[in-house]
Amino acid sequence: MVRFGGYALQHALIAGIQESRVIVDHLIPSANIGYRGDETAGGRIITIGGEIRDADYALRIEELRRRADDVARSLDLEDGSAVINAKVSTIEITWTVERGLTRPSYQATFFETG
Numbered sequence: 001m002v003r004f005g006g007y008a009l010q011h012a013l014i015a016g017i018q019e020s021r022v023i024v025d026h027l028i029p030s031a032n033i034g035y036r037g038d039e040t041a042g043g044r045i046i047t048i049g050g051e052i053r054d055a056d057y058a059l060r061i062e063e064l065r066r067r068a069d070d071v072a073r074s075l076d077l078e079d080g081s082a083v084i085n086a087k088v089s090t091i092e093i094t095w096t097v098e099r100g101l102t103r104p105s106y107q108a109t110f111f112e113t114g
Contacts, residue, residue: 049108
């Protein structure tokens with residue numbers, strides 16, 4: 001189970017972690033080659049996907065959506081790794097014909113903060 005702040009993300013099925021870097025390019029006047037510098041690590045991008053298997057799925061979607069308020073909280077993947085401070089960026093909810101309208105799946109994207 002994955003926890004974001006005190007909220008448990010229900011039935012998390014996939015987790016993806018992507019590293020990011022900040023590269024800066026500067027044009028140097030009257031030079032053939034510009035300056036390119038690797039400034040710093042940009043933080044990780046974590047994607048969590050799962051299903052909402054609750055009869056009151058509309059309330060669970062709203063609880064998840066309300067977490068996208070630009071506030072950093074602790075993100076615990078509960079896989080033995082360290083707890084991360086992160087902000088939730090986007091939340092995508094999808095319904096499929098196979099699962100029906102009462103079993104939506106979600107995908108939440110988190111950005112690690114310093």
